[in-house]
Amino acid sequence: EPEVTQTPSHQVTQMGQEVILRCVPISNHLYFYWYRQILGQKVEFLVSFYNNEISEKSEIFDDQFSVERPDGSNFTLKIRSTKLEDSAMYFCASLGMVNTGELFFGEGSRLTVL
């Protein structure tokens, strides 16, 4: 069964450091997403990406965040200067058809900022 894969599964970093989280979406999907979940809280939308550009982003997705699809398979989330409050589980998701809502989520990357 096709799946979304994410690396690393857990990253610990110092405040102020740059972090890149990587995702390999399902190969024939066209829409890509990052969500995050702070421990004990809701899953929150960060950004959606389609046709090599951001299609929508939330208020959380400020200038310290960026996304990129550097090649045909990877989709990355970069956090330029991490803050303590960025500690969360970050989920990548991909979608084949925009109106189905059937997002396929990866297992997540747990980011701990010290």
Place this chain on the structure above:
Amino acid sequence: EDQVTQSPEALRLQEGESSSLNCSYTVSGLRGLFWYRQDPGKGPEFLFTLYSAGEEKEKERLKATLTKKESFLHITAPKPEDSATYLCAVQAGDYKLSFGAGTTVTVRA
């Protein structure tokens, strides 16, 4: 702003004890309502999409229904493997899902 409220926060059931989870929502222009299952430390797993009031979907022991203001996820004769957090989400725009906080279901054998 889209609002999704799930109740109860937690539900403890005996194996075989049927129950229902509630998801109430406020959204401008609902494009779809979705149910996901999330196991601890894992990503959400898609269960159902509902598009219009009156619609119902079933999968094994789960049945989802939709009205104009809320959705219910009915769990019939649950088993311990149904223990998980069940997430409700709504789609208003083209791309973004807004999730509720979830209901954590624990089924005891």
